Amino acid sequence: MTKIVILGTGNIAQHLFDAFEEHSNLEVVQVLGRNDPALEYFNKSTETDTNFGELADADIYIAAVSDDSIYAVCEQLKITNKLVVHCSGSMEMTAMPSHNRRGVFYPVQTFSKGRHVDFKDVPICIEAENDRDLAALNGLATTLSCHVYTVTSKQRGHVHLAAVFVNNFTNYLYGVGAEICRKNGLPFDILHSLIAETAAKIQEVSPIKAQTGPARRADKGTIAKHLALLQQKNYFEIYSLLSRSIEETYGDKNG
């Protein structure tokens, strides 16, 4: 039985809690958070507390808090030489104070309130200061997920950067599509099937091979037509830059 304390009450804390609860070899013995109402999510099935000085004994302490709060939260923990991990993509492992054994447990996924996530498909990046702690984190991660990666802080930073491109920026492009539809009296639903297929395709074909569209074909006529339709300055610039970048990527192959 692995005993776990979760520090924090936000989206990731809730999703991790739900995932841990599904496994009989894991026990969340306590959830700590400053936000009393937010603790209600947890307090039917585990101990909760707003006082970070009242720590339960556990094998792993998970700081599921925002990047900016990681240091402060970990510093106030009245424990020493315990395994404490954060869940951030972009923070170094050594961003935590050194009076505990440090580690990282980073699920590569976007978590939203009310949307169930099946953790067995969620890649988890782990890191620790010593092999025994790494083995413990590997045990925890493989209980949840079929995709566990031991990576350095530097590699993890690149995973997080790549995640911004494929998640945050992609979602923004979905928003541009939605806005273009709205302004022209069309429902955004008209793009749903295309969005789903575009995402599904790259599970089988590499994106470099899957690329299509006017810029891929160096189809100057269609590009000019599209630019003429884009009155919003940001959209015009995004279309220009991404088209130019696609043309440069495939330029040798076209020429």
Next chain:
Amino acid sequence: MTKIVILGTGNIAQHLFDAFEEHSNLEVVQVLGRNDPALEYFNKSTETDTNFGELADADIYIAAVSDDSIYAVCEQLKITNKLVVHCSGSMEMTAMPSHNRRGVFYPVQTFSKGRHVDFKDVPICIEAENDRDLAALNGLATTLSCHVYTVTSKQRGHVHLAAVFVNNFTNYLYGVGAEICRKNGLPFDILHSLIAETAAKIQEVSPIKAQTGPARRADKGTIAKHLALLQQKNYFEIYSLLSRSIEETYGDKNG
């Protein structure tokens, strides 16, 4: 029984052919193409010909050819006053010669060789010069799909533009993510679950509400960290522009 002639042998021609073949009230009586080997895909189950002068009689003639070829292909057809449609997102209906009744049958999807597409989920945009032809196209489209939209050429141009953002540009961002992974010794698989969830989420939550990430939070620290990691000029510019655009979109809400 609706009799159909397909002009062209490429991806869209093949996918439309496969979709039509599934319905007993539709009959593809002929497929025409200049490319003899490409006709093999069709010639086990229908007539094929390389001579565009040898046209079979049909209710609807579908020009499933590239934008640049639409006019030339339609002009050489030795028929008059027949319903001839193209499948392009960006070409006006009137881009076809006027000796036949003109229409448009535009499936809003990306088609790849060897990937099955379930047409019942594919939105189809239709347009025609008169109500009777529009009804015929509506009959054909609703046989295939649950999502049929009657739109003007102008609206369709905007659908196509939006499709470039959510499909071509999104795929390019997947490629950037793949490249960042590759350069840092990480498999692209590490992003698959995130890509699938990002695409799935907007079927339920609007992209404007689903937006997360450093730019959404105006998290200058993480943005600066990410920009410092981006040595490739295009990637740096894309990250900067999209982050700035997201910050501007949400600026009022942050401030």
